[in-house]
Amino acid sequence: MPEKTADEPHAKRRGWLRNLNPPGDFSTAPRCGARTRRGAPCGSPAVRGKKRCRMHGGRSTGPRTAAGLARIKQAHWKHGRFSAEAREEAAHFRELLRECKEIERLLVRELR
Numbered sequence: 001m002p003e004k005t006a007d008e009p010h011a012k013r014r015g016w017l018r019n020l021n022p023p024g025d026f027s028t029a030p031r032c033g034a035r036t037r038r039g040a041p042c043g044s045p046a047v048r049g050k051k052r053c054r055m056h057g058g059r060s061t062g063p064r065t066a067a068g069l070a071r072i073k074q075a076h077w078k079h080g081r082f083s084a085e086a087r088e089e090a091a092h093f094r095e096l097l098r099e100c101k102e103i104e105r106l107l108v109r110e111l112r
């Protein structure tokens with residue numbers, strides 16, 4: 001049982017809450033940043049140690065099985081323009097273009 005505080009009804013109380021939750025200002029708790037259907041951040045208190053509230057995946061531990069991981073990877077895949085493969089290919093073509101420009105520059109110089 002918490003200790004009896006001052007007689008004033010709104011006196012500052014100290015110590016643990018009756019439900020054994022830690023004391024503190026709950027209004028300063030980190031807020032959920034998930035986008036709602038209105039486009040604004042959710043704003044509900046985030047699950048402790050997480051960035052999302054209980055309704056937006058804060059309790060989720062993420063995919064665990066190989067099949068689940070593959071499914072999530074596939075669901076997040078948009079077009080592959082920034083995949084390692086696509087970046088490598090783009091770098092290859094840039095290098096080819098650089099070589100072509102160099103050859104062109106040498107040929108133009110030779111013809112003059």
Ligand SMILES: [Zn+2]
Nearest residue numbers: 032042053056
């Ligand atoms: Zn939320």
